[in-house]
Amino acid sequence: MSRCVFQPRDTRDLLHESAVSSSYTSGVERQEQGHVTFHIASDPSRLNPAPDDYNITPFVDKCVFTVQAGSGGHGCVSFLREKYIPDGPPNGGDGGTGGHIFIQAVRSCTSLNKLVKKREYAAGRGQHGQGGAKGGKKGEDILLEVPVGTVIREIKRWDPVQIQMDVEKQNKISKGTQEDLVEKLIDRFLFYPGLKASQRPGLDSLPRLPLARRSSMAALAPQSPIRLDLDEHMDKPMLLAAGAIGGYGNPHFAGRDTPKPKVATKGDTGMRIGMALELKLVADVGLVGLPNAGKSTLLRAMSNSRARVGNWAFTTLQPNIGTVVLDNYKGRPWYSGRLSIKDLSGNGEPRTRFTIADIPGIIEDAHLNKGLGLDFLRHIERAQTLAFVIDLSAGDAVEQLNGLWREVGEYQTMKERESMEYSQRIIQWNPLEEADTDPFLDGISYKEAEQLPPLLLPPITRKPWFVVATKADLPETQDNFLKLRDYVTRLEKGEFDHPSGRPKARREGACVVPISGIKGEGVDRIVEVVVNMLDQ
Ligand SMILES: Nc1nc2c(ncn2[C@@H]2O[C@H](COP(=O)(O)OP(=O)(O)OP(=O)(O)O)[C@@H](O)[C@H]2O)c(=O)[nH]1
Numbered sequence: 001m002s003r004c005v006f007q008p009r010d011t012r013d014l015l016h017e018s019a020v021s022s023s024y025t026s027g028v029e030r031q032e033q034g035h036v037t038f039h040i041a042s043d044p045s046r047l048n049p050a051p052d053d054y055n056i057t058p059f060v061d062k063c064v065f066t067v068q069a070g071s072g073g074h075g076c077v078s079f080l081r082e083k084y085i086p087d088g089p090p091n092g093g094d095g096g097t098g099g100h101i102f103i104q105a106v107r108s109c110t111s112l113n114k115l116v117k118k119r120e121y122a123a124g125r126g127q128h129g130q131g132g133a134k135g136g137k138k139g140e141d142i143l144l145e146v147p148v149g150t151v152i153r154e155i156k157r158w159d160p161v162q163i164q165m166d167v168e169k170q171n172k173i174s175k176g177t178q179e180d181l182v183e184k185l186i187d188r189f190l191f192y193p194g195l196k197a198s199q200r201p202g203l204d205s206l207p208r209l210p211l212a213r214r215s216s217m218a219a220l221a222p223q224s225p226i227r228l229d230l231d232e233h234m235d236k237p238m239l240l241a242a243g244a245i246g247g248y249g250n251p252h253f254a255g256r257d258t259p260k261p262k263v264a265t266k267g268d269t270g271m272r273i274g275m276a277l278e279l280k281l282v283a284d285v286g287l288v289g290l291p292n293a294g295k296s297t298l299l300r301a302m303s304n305s306r307a308r309v310g311n312w313a314f315t316t317l318q319p320n321i322g323t324v325v326l327d328n329y330k331g332r333p334w335y336s337g338r339l340s341i342k343d344l345s346g347n348g349e350p351r352t353r354f355t356i357a358d359i360p361g362i363i364e365d366a367h368l369n370k371g372l373g374l375d376f377l378r379h380i381e382r383a384q385t386l387a388f389v390i391d392l393s394a395g396d397a398v399e400q401l402n403g404l405w406r407e408v409g410e411y412q413t414m415k416e417r418e419s420m421e422y423s424q425r426i427i428q429w430n431p432l433e434e435a436d437t438d439p440f441l442d443g444i445s446y447k448e449a450e451q452l453p454p455l456l457l458p459p460i461t462r463k464p465w466f467v468v469a470t471k472a473d474l475p476e477t478q479d480n481f482l483k484l485r486d487y488v489t490r491l492e493k494g495e496f497d498h499p500s501g502r503p504k505a506r507r508e509g510a511c512v513v514p515i516s517g518i519k520g521e522g523v524d525r526i527v528e529v530v531v532n533m534l535d536q
């Protein structure tokens, strides 16, 4: 349990105190008796920027697209021709395997914005085989990089190889007429270029179609329907869909009766998978506050973010994610490592960073779609811990905190109602029930993704939380701060009902950290509180 204890004098004194250990004035890094002091070398106006000094980081936490594994290259029909061998044996090479689709969750990626740009990701086709027994080259692979905390779910798939395997299992080629059947089978073969249609072998003289097969990589792909929860950083990519294998060259069809086969097979068509990606975890810390409370300024003070800051409500219109790097480089918070610090993945490495999500401000009745509404509360739900950002200069701080909790509580109640309604719906849907035809002809839509059950996320009201009291540099904020601190201490002890109105809402570890975002003072304390909470 982490608890912040302050001996109050003046909020500005408190800030000064915390600033001593992490001075933000200009200077050079010093090391004294094992204590590191660091300084922001950049212009102080970074924390109080001009209205037009900002970057918009595109943020997307849901996307839907199709991946198409590479199709195999065709086999080749060719014969050896040399000076003294005018009519040699068949030597057509096999087609190359299609490219694979890989996925990797990486820490450096914080949003799905790059993936949302395309509706389809297609790996390269395998090259066709060539004469002289030259096999085709493998198609180009595709690597999809996603943020840690992405959930991947299959919406539907079309896998021609699986369809063929099923047909082989049932020992029937197709339900169609005899002509359809010939047409379908003939379509799998390639003929010697010089052959006219009338010279092509009929169904009886065609060689047996080789059994459907998959590349050796296919065994590494997850089973259908795919559901992956990538909640750890991955050092290596993971296979999502293996490319289809190439067709056979004509030597495969040579036999005693047909020493000069004039056929090869076409490469298999790569499977298509429609998938929905959703970020389950957006950041380690989610900032919750009223508009104009100083959330974006705080994000700027703690990270390299250039989130938009302005003295008006709803400056921020979409989430910004900032990464706080825990090292002693200039301009970044230094974390002394006094606590046992573990990486998110729990792999025992020291924690080197955490992420903060700055979201648009929420106002009273946001759950009824007031202000920017509900949608952004969705992002709070996806943070590991919550930081309630309270403006000490904007009226009763306790009232502000209670108002924010009321919204969060209402949101949680609404979510529970929605998920109950969902579980009572009857859904007749099976990703595997697919006909022979390609169901992706019109692409896939968000509507189809909506048929997937909602992700199960831990209730917001049970997340660890603390309060950041901003603008403590302004005069006459002390009383407000003391009242707030007293209130949170009593709330933590369980002296009264939780303001969210939810009986099981979390109280443990709640504390208040006074800061001045605009001066970058007091933010080191936040780093300590956050790392402590994340490590629990
Ligand atoms: N004096 C003082 N002013 C601050 C502090 N933090 C933020 N401000 C000012 O408060 C105003 C609002 O800051 P923002 O960071 O844009 O607030 P926000 O919470 O992100 O606002 P929205 O994006 O609209 O929700 C700006 O004019 C900031 O310069 C602080 O610690 N002290």
Ligand SMILES: [Mg+2]
Pocket (backbone or CB within 6 Å): 295, 296, 297, 308, 309, 315, 316, 358, 359, 360
């Ligand atoms: Mg903002």
